[in-house]
Structure formats: C-alpha cells, structure tokens
Amino acid sequence: MTASRTPSSRTFLGRLSLPERSAVTDALRTETVGGVLLLVAAVAALVWANVPALHDSYVSVGDYHFGPEALGLHLSVEHWAADGLLAIFFFVAGVELKRELVAGDLKDPRAAALPVAAALCGMAVPALVYALTNVLGGGSLDGWAVPTATDIAFALAVLAVIGTSLPGALRAFLLTLAVVDDLFAILVIAVFFTDDISLLALGGALAGLVVFWVLLRTGVRGWYVYVPLALVIWALMYNSGVHATIAGVAMGLMLRCTTREGEERSPGERIEHLVRPLSAGLAVPLFALFSAGVAVSGGALANVFRQPETLGVVLGLVVGKTVGVFGGTWLTARFTRASLSEDLAWADLFAVATLAGIGFTVSLLIGELAFEGDAALTDEVKASVLLGSLIAAVLATVLLKLRNARYRRLYEAEERDDDRDGIPDVYEQDDPAYHLRMAEIHEGKAVEHRRRAEAIVRERADRHPQSG
Template identity: 85%
Template structure:
C-alpha cells in the first residue's frame, strides 16, 4: 500500500477547510460514525423524555427522575437525574478529554497556524452567544446567570441531524465541526469549573488531586488492567464531587492524562488513548449521553410554555444565543481568521457552506442543558423554562441548517463521491494518490486490462454474429 501524499505545509497560500490528510480523514470518519449513531440515540431519548413528561404518566417520570439512590455516608445519596448529570456525563467528558489531548498532540491543534482557525471560531462561537444573551437580559431586565447556557455545541445531536436529513457533507466540513466541538467542550469545561464551583471542600479536593497523581503515575509506569483504573477513577470522581468542583472535571482530567501518540519503536499501531477511546466512546455516545437526555429533557412543552420561551428575557436570550449568536460567532471568527492570516477558502467550498455549518453548531443540547441546571439550580420553574428554550433553540438551529445544507447537497454529494472513489481498489481513495507515479501505473494497467477484455468480448460477439449470418 502506497503512502498518501503529505498535506501541504501551512503558508501564505494555505487553504481554509482544505482536504484532510488520509490518517486524519480516517480518524474523523471512524469518530463521526460512532457519534452519529449516538446522536440518533440521543435524539430518540430526548423525544422519549418529552413524550413521557407531557402525557398522563408524567408523575411516573418525575418519581423515577427524583428517586434517590447511593451511599449517604459518602455524600452520594443522589437522585437519578443527578447521577445522570454528574456521573454519566463524566464518561462523556472523559472521552472529550481524550479527543482534546489527541487534537493537541496528533491532530489539527498541534500546529499553531492550523489550530488558529478552530480555536478562534470556537471562541467567537461562545463569546457572541453569551453577548447576545447578556444584551437581551440587560434590555429586558432578566437574570444574567444564564449567560453560559447558549455557549455550548452538541456534536452528537448535530451529527444526528445530518444523518436524518441525509446530507453528504464533505469530510473537511465534518472535521471542522468535530474540532469546533472539541475546543467548545474545553471552554465549556473551564466555564463549569470556574463559574459554577462554590463552597470548596479542600480536603476532598486534595484527595482528588492525589488520586489523579496516582492515576498519572500508573499510566507513566505502563501499568495495565481495567481493574486498576476503574476503581481508582470512581474514587477520584467521588472525591471531586464532594469537593464542590463539578464531578465531570474528573473525567476530563483523566482523559487528558492518557498518551495519544504511538511509539513506533515498540510497534504500536494505536496509542493507549486511541484504544481506550475506541472502547469507551460507544459507552458514552450509546448509553451515558442518551440517559442524561432522558432524565434532563423531560420538560412541559405546552403551547403556552412554548409561547413564553419568546417572551421571557432569560429564555429568549438562550434561543437567540443558540440560533443567531452561534452562527454569527463561528462564521465571523472563521472569516476573520482567514482574512488576517491571508488564507483562502478551499476551491471546493464557498462561504455559505461555512455559514450553514456554523448554524448547525447552534444545536447546544447536552452541555447547554447541564449548564442551565447549574445556572438556575435554586429555581426549578426557571430551570425547566430554560431547558425548554434550549430545546426550542436547538430545534430552530437544526431546521435552519437543514435547509441551508440541503440547498448545496448536490455539490456535497459530488465532493463526497470524489473523496470515496477507489478505482484501483487498493484501499486508498484515488484523490490521495493523484501525485503518486505508482498510482498512474496501476491505473494504466487496469485500463489496458479492461481494453483487452473489451476486445475479447468484441471478438466473441463478432464471431457469433458471423456464424448466425452463415447458411442455415
């Protein structure tokens, strides 16, 4: 198997959203495949929660959601909803930590020039929604506590939308969306850690830090075995929860500690981080996140409640932040980065494509719901209203992006087919071998073989024709 041609070095003529290198494309394809399946499950769980919470059996939903379980002596007598938000989402953030580590050491974020685009786009895509929310609530006299709610992007839900509408989005745009979500998750984690931490228990925090140090030392010593790391991870999580810092931070910290580079001298084909991510990602996308959605998305969505979403400053700020702030922020950040780094957009794409993907990032479901719960923890009614606003904003963003992407879907399909074509059947898309002399030699041999087969077929057909034309 011939090696793919290297990606062009960044420079004056660097392309924005250009073709991915073959290894990066393979990783993105595998990661997004799992996220898409998880996104469909997430969508199904959210719909199930809404149906369950808006039918005559609503009381059963509330009783299950509010049922407490866990050792009270360890400070872990929590409701099912609480376990889903603090426990299951720690698995989600663990995977996010591995993704972030991989991007920083082996992906787009390791090159400062390449990293500038998704980092600036993600920062603008968080700052502008927060600004939109703040402006709406300052002018409307609402609470500023929810400024962070519309800042998050839910990659799994966004990919579920792509799967439902059936668009053939090119891998460069999908990778851009994935990298945006990784950077977005990082800043969401920082927001949760800095702005939603109160009443620190320094003894528990010190214990969690000591546990993380042991976790790191075991990794560096090459100790193997899930039976070592899983119990230690549970202890670290429990201590982090009792420290007052949101427990999902423990998941991120452990994910960032995993090594995400391969050691060629030891014959490694995949790094430990990639192996663990491959094992844990299905658990995160297929179980943890859907269960969180099931116990967090169940809010009343009557006509009156939906109407109030557009009249209260807090909820209106969330909707506008997701729909308008995300699209404008990410698109503006991308355009400014391209403008001031003298980079040009890929020849295969246009700026409306970037805006369509930016609007898709307005789907802020999972982390937005979590931040909404944290921001208005003392007001159950407002928490439910903000959750309804997150659902409404995500739905509008999904519908808007679906329309924008469908308009260009014929173009996307041609690009996708070009990316997938493998005429020489060597397992490497032809687009990555066009500068390889060996590829052209193989293709010439294939064409010659097909021409020979065609000549033989013509001779056989001609011979049969002559026999038919002879005397009876």
C-alpha cells in the same frame, strides 16, 4: 476565477490527510449513531413528561435517590445522570482533545487558529447576545453560558436524518469545533459554577489524578486498576464542590495519544474506541432522558419569547452561534491570509455555523447549574434550549439542502475506491508511488500497442507482398 495565492497564504478546509480522515470517520460514525439515540431519548423524555398519565412516574423516577449516603453520594437518578454519566462523556472529550493537540488539526498552531477562533467567538457572541437581551429586558445574567455550547452528536444526528453528505473537511471542522467548544465549556463549569470547595476532598482528587498519571507513565495495564481508581477520583471530585465531570476530562487528557514503534494505535485511541460507544450510546442518551423532560404546551413555548432569560438562550443559539462561528472563521482567515478550499464557498461555512447552534447536552447541564434552586425557571430554560436547537436545526437543514447536490459529488469523489484496496483513489493519486505505478502501466500499454501495430504491419506485408 480563482484568486491567486501568495507563497505565504494557505488553504483551509482542504482535503484531510489519510490518517486524520480515518480518525475523523471513526469518531463521526459513533457520534452519528449516538446522536440518533440522543434524539430518540429526547423525544421519549418529552413524551414521558408531557403525557398526563405518565408525568408523575417521570418525576418520581428522576427524583429517586440511591447510593452510599456516608460517602456523600446518595443522589437522585437525574443527579447521577448529570454528574456521573456525563463524566464518561467528558472523559471521551478529553481524549479527543488530547489527540487533536498531539496528532490532529490542533497540533499545528496555524491550522488550530481557525477552529479555536471559531469556537471562542462561537461562545463569546452567544454569551453577549444573552447578556444584552437580559440587560435590556431586566432579566438574570446567571444563564449567560447556557447558549455557548455545541452538541456534536445532535448536530450529526440532524445530518443523518436529513441525509446530507457533508464533505470530510466540513465534518472535521465541525468535530474539531465541538472538541474545542467542550474544552471551554469545561473551563466555564469549573470556574463559574463552583461555589463551596472542600480543600480536603479536592486534594484527595488531585492526589488520585497524580497516581493515575504515574501508573500510565510506568506502563501499568489493566482495567481493574484504572476503573476503581477513576471512581475514587470522581467521588472525591464530586465531594470537593468542583463539578464531577472535571475528573473525566482530566483523566482523558492524561492518556498518551501518540503511537510508538510497533503500535498501530495509541493507548488513548484504543481506550477511546472502547469507551466512546458507552458514552454516545448510553451515558448521553440517559442524561437526555432525565434532563429533556420539560413542558412543551403552547403556553409554555410562547413564554419562551416573553422572558429575557429564555429569549436570550434562543437568540444566543440561533443568532449568536451562527454569527460567532462564521465571523470568527472569516476574520481569522482574513487576517492570516488563508484561502478557502476551491471546492467550498463561504455559504457552506455559514450553514455549518448555523448547525453549531444546536446546543443540547452541555447547554442543558449548564442550565441546571445556572438556575439551581429555581425549578420553574430551570425547566423554562431547558425548553428554550430545545426550541433554540430545533430552530437552528431547521435553518441548517434548509441551507445544507440547497448545496446538497454539490456535497454529494464531493463526498462521492472522496470515497471513490475503484481498485478496492480500502484507500480512496484521491489519496493514491497524490502519492508519488501511485504516479510512478501509473506511469509504468501506461508505458507498458504503449509498448503493447506498438507491438500490436508492428504485428499488424507484418501481417499485412505477408498477405500483400510487393512485386519485385
């Protein structure tokens, strides 16, 4: 029996609005393809780094340096991938966040409470699990932030591989969760992994961002203006000592993501549509290729469970993420008197929370920053990220498969479009104009049936006239 709802209660994880559904569908489609490429790149890195005949070439390619030394940009391939290519990834994350804040779920504070609370708890609990594991085991607390990140692309790749049909509301929740997660990950990197700061370079980067903002507000167009400026801002941010990816998210947040009269899509959405394939299809997979190549021998994997740093990462991803995301969601719903959609159960939220334990791209990046200078421990932490993400993926697969038949029915109902007008029927059925149109159709059919009945009566009367 469905619990009665008070007037002040509200439903969460219900059906998305049609514009939000379209935006989420476009984003998830690209992220799913990117996630599959990311998975392929990670496997390729593991093979390249672990086949004895190929190992030396993997190391030499990753350590190859190029770039203008006079500008402080003579970096290794691995460094370019982490600081350069991931700036594109964080630029897209910045645009996503801006869109969510002005036109998406985060625009309404009440609707934003759930994914924000889930993301915060989904970062705090893994950090706490890592800290407790290392305090009790006598390890280092430097890696507390490693298990706090969720990799949406890898999570969607898992969904694509296992063939589960998550309802749109759960997919949107996962995407919004990852967007907020990325924001807090950026703040963690900026605050906790910035050592020596060059005020001159930082001032130059900030001045560049001001110019970028002014150009946007005055309506200046042309990639030939913004791309060179973005490269200058990135280079200055890198030389300032602040992680260079911060430049990407800062520029993403400056884009306008609301439409004006005569616009089908906002400038932010148009640019995101152009840049997202570059991020998901090239930048992130290349980063994975040069970051995921760690030793995966039986001994190395066994050591993951023997060291507090690596064990803390695994437990943080598998246990901490699940408990944090699910607990944060449940508590927020409980104290805001929100009720779960009738189509879903709390078991569905638990499965998605387990899926959030897949931390790859940002976790690998933070692992490199946290243990910089200790190459052996950095590789071991990377191995623990891979292993923890794999365990989370397997657990999520089992839990989601148990409910997949119901998910498929919900998904098919959401996608059904019998009139082939490009709009799912379920949205048209909620439209007053649709109901008016259907009423007119039914009324027309009723009139037609009445006319046919009267014609049949008259025909019968003509065939069998009554005697006078």
